[in-house]
Amino acid sequence: MVYTAAVSGASGYAGGEVLRLLANHPHVEVGAITGHSNVGQRLGELQPHLHPLADKVLTETTAEALAGHDVVFLALPHGASGELAAQLGEEVVVIDAAADHRLESAQAWEKFYSSKHQGTWPYGLPELPGQRHKLTGATRIAVPGCYPTTIMLGLAPALAAGLVQPEDVVVVAATGTSGAGKSLKPHLLGSEVMGGMSPYGVGGVHRHTPEIEQGLSWAAGTEVQVSFTPTLAPMPRGILATSTAKLVPGTTEAQLREAFAAHYDAEPFVHLLPEGQWPATKQVIGSNHVTIQLAVDAHAGRAIIVSASDNLTKGTAGGAVQSMNLALGLEETTGLNLLGVSP
């Protein structure tokens, strides 16, 4: 069985990674690829690393161009997907890599995105409690943000098991520059990013904050409150998240390890590493893997959990393909792997 897939935003980083994974997927054939400012160009000029697709040509992103495929991936700026999706048949599997349909709270949406809420779609993170079954056979899926994926997978088991407190979670994470997309901003120039680190979106204003709190609240069964600070690191890909939460008094490291083991031992893509090994983004580049390790800081009374992912793979396109597999009834791991490209 082969499904056809259209990919919008094909000239960007998210679209490019979706195409890289689809080109290797045994049950998908890439159909239309669309863009806007690059319409008419060969993909080979825009994404020269995708040689098998080099001769495909970008067309304008319209409902007509995307129609007629079994699956449509939307990798567009926020705000564009709702209207487009409405013009596609309900039987088409639409997978949105933008934020538009992630948040349940219209209030949170409007506060952080300053626009009208477009509704909520099944959330493409099957490893989060209660989500996988909603994705099986779904035809509309909201792919989680890269930070939320990495951070929530690091904290969910501890919160779900009631071993850490939900009200003062502190997260500091570093992302590679592809997380900012291919946008032409001075601070993203190579000369500016190589050799240095800087923060951004400090003080709870990053748009991923409500999404992280939403998913963690689902896991905890109670409201979770997060202080989140993102930083930009001099690397193209990868997220390293350091998440800390106050221990429920009496919690031991062994209890935490058991909770993570119970949560993830059957998961194909998320793993607690053996004791003594710590996540590093280079372990997971190009793969759909999330690696996790934890420590108890008894002196400070906090659990410290570190998780690593590739922001473009499990954090975006890999998560999207994994969700597509569930939607289509394929084996969840089809076309994805656990082999990072390193060093």
Added chain:
Amino acid sequence: MVYTAAVSGASGYAGGEVLRLLANHPHVEVGAITGHSNVGQRLGELQPHLHPLADKVLTETTAEALAGHDVVFLALPHGASGELAAQLGEEVVVIDAAADHRLESAQAWEKFYSSKHQGTWPYGLPELPGQRHKLTGATRIAVPGCYPTTIMLGLAPALAAGLVQPEDVVVVAATGTSGAGKSLKPHLLGSEVMGGMSPYGVGGVHRHTPEIEQGLSWAAGTEVQVSFTPTLAPMPRGILATSTAKLVPGTTEAQLREAFAAHYDAEPFVHLLPEGQWPATKQVIGSNHVTIQLAVDAHAGRAIIVSASDNLTKGTAGGAVQSMNLALGLEETTGLNLLGVSP
């Protein structure tokens, strides 16, 4: 007036940076440079960036070699400086870049360094409340660690002003690889570090934790408790520290800004940036500058303070030279500057 200075550990990164600054210092002449495994080699082979000193030859690190100078810089592994210093005259200004004489608590020393405490010397961070006057005319100075320098300068004004709570400070910091020295360890190879980030010393076990708590407790006037997680970033130099503390209820961002302004407006090397500008390590590479910015996250109830430094300059060798200036009665800023090398 010209003082003579000897530098031990001259083949390492800390020693090299001390030499770079001294070669530019108008009142210092570099005398003996010493090492161990590289004895007999020209400095030009070991530190080819220090051309004006290229023909100097390393001798063995002994009290005899170091004696006869006005100032002696010790950039040795922990544990070596106490005995050496005891053999140098009391009138010699001995500046120790290792940790040996930083901690007041023998108990903390023994817990984190597994060896006998060697006593406490004046602490070379004049910007910390109560420290500058102890450095003026001192003949023994302990240079602070690079993480403590960066983190304490970010938190001290808020704690000293009583605007944040001392009991649940959470810090995550990223360092460039030179912070780990020139040691030949597999995880420090270029192939391993380029393109990735990883944590280390997680769970309160990093040796800088008690030093950070000591200095912040001096500033706060009460015991401060810190959860500190260091991470390794793919850059040669620089520290970016994200420090968060629970707000004392009612604290506003304006109050915090005023506290930082009052604390640092007269300081030559530490500055709160104008609103809207955030620290980035590339602003301060090669300089003795520490830049700071803060935000109040009302939702999470925390102050988020970000500070940046060059771990080898203000974090080590620049702090050492600044302290030397105070010890010798020179203008504190002599031979140091605020001009980062960027991009």
Added chain:
Amino acid sequence: MVYTAAVSGASGYAGGEVLRLLANHPHVEVGAITGHSNVGQRLGELQPHLHPLADKVLTETTAEALAGHDVVFLALPHGASGELAAQLGEEVVVIDAAADHRLESAQAWEKFYSSKHQGTWPYGLPELPGQRHKLTGATRIAVPGCYPTTIMLGLAPALAAGLVQPEDVVVVAATGTSGAGKSLKPHLLGSEVMGGMSPYGVGGVHRHTPEIEQGLSWAAGTEVQVSFTPTLAPMPRGILATSTAKLVPGTTEAQLREAFAAHYDAEPFVHLLPEGQWPATKQVIGSNHVTIQLAVDAHAGRAIIVSASDNLTKGTAGGAVQSMNLALGLEETTGLNLLGVSP
């Protein structure tokens, strides 16, 4: 049909890349993995990016450990493979990633490697004229060096077509640091390589020089003389080779393009890019692809040919697996692809 493969040198970069490719190969099962200083360790500790193989344990590299497999990959220091291979059955496919069996000239071997020549095996670069048929069904294969692969593929078509002169070829190439292996040398530390470039092996002394001249002489049908300068670039992977040769008077760019097209149009892994597009190492990271572009500098009377590869994939492990496929009678492209991981 599934073949078993043993991999020696499993803790190094070449061995790790062989394992990454084999873990994805549909007709190979990884058997013994061997090393020396890391015997007894889980692969997960040494190569954490290879999660599916994490629980395999390294054993000592001996003929006994390697025996009993259909294929044996040797990724050992130079000088070790001859003796080992002699103890393996003649029916075993032995693929040597070291230089031992690449050179036909015992004199060249002895000059550049200062040891006794071990004989010559079929040369694992099927794209070089006259080589592919020697690999089909072979049981001993010498994998080319990473520089020779990249440089020879860039020059061979021009020399074979008689469009450039063989006597004054000048090549300058840049490699990522993994080309130097995982050896603990000071100049390979991250602090030393990030942010800088340096040359090495200048003046015709690099060991790949005679190998490049040998392969190009095969292609040209006459002796080719090369000046080769390698440089170390601040990136983990990738080779960018700039090869120039004097034009045979009257040669046009169109003639050169035709020669390259004729040479490579049927090749799965080597491609002349469309006019206007230039090779970049990021196009090919993690893939078995070599991309090429050329220009005629009429003023200087030279053809300039630029080629890019991943030194660990097509330059080492991918070339090895491609050769294995030919040796086993499998489709040459099995388990390999043209999808680089970028950005």
Added chain:
Amino acid sequence: MVYTAAVSGASGYAGGEVLRLLANHPHVEVGAITGHSNVGQRLGELQPHLHPLADKVLTETTAEALAGHDVVFLALPHGASGELAAQLGEEVVVIDAAADHRLESAQAWEKFYSSKHQGTWPYGLPELPGQRHKLTGATRIAVPGCYPTTIMLGLAPALAAGLVQPEDVVVVAATGTSGAGKSLKPHLLGSEVMGGMSPYGVGGVHRHTPEIEQGLSWAAGTEVQVSFTPTLAPMPRGILATSTAKLVPGTTEAQLREAFAAHYDAEPFVHLLPEGQWPATKQVIGSNHVTIQLAVDAHAGRAIIVSASDNLTKGTAGGAVQSMNLALGLEETTGLNLLGVSP
């Protein structure tokens, strides 16, 4: 004595480096700083590493703004400096970092820059034979390009001494990304440059080619012909040039070393390294130093000369300040140094 200096293009990399050096110069005070799209902004927002100048505000680049200073630095796009300079008094020292006044040949200018030739000014590379005396007291100076500086200093002594042949010089050089300026082009994004190398301007079309040939022809006393290929390396600063030329038969390495020694032993900023040490860009970052080493490849009949510089310092702003010192009758080395910032 203090001179006033105006700096145009103050928001760019060349202008920023000029300002960094002037802020440290004992005989210069920075006056007007000008730009275009950033008029009205504080320098602290645009060049946050230049803290001592942070409160200066950019004004529009006009002759009025630049007038009234002793020295005017022009760091503008090509084509803008001729007209501006004509409006400044003849007694003002005008130092142009653009290419406009470098070439003597109007024909070469028109071919490579497609615009009308603006005349030729004294060439700001005092280490090139016959240039220094033209700079002493000059009021119009053309600063050489960064590639030409690095390449010509590597080849001039060998050509001047008649030890290598002028007709088939081959140069391949790598530059850091700041060489491309702060322009917002997709291929200069951090995500695109980190971890990879690529060529550009291949085939003799790079605009620095005629400039290199001009300077080398001055040195050789005969026409020199160069094949030049530039490449972009994943680092912010630095140029590493590999220059090769056919040996005049009988030339020995000792003769070459003597020629370089004779040429550079009295030069403050250019040095042949001791035998066995090779240039690396990290030796010279932030300094005005050019380091050189050479080898004779007897087999290939070529001299291989490697030279390293910081493209923004000696390659642009340092060369400009050095020229200014000569123009003003100051000590040539004032405000410049040989201390690289490394690692």
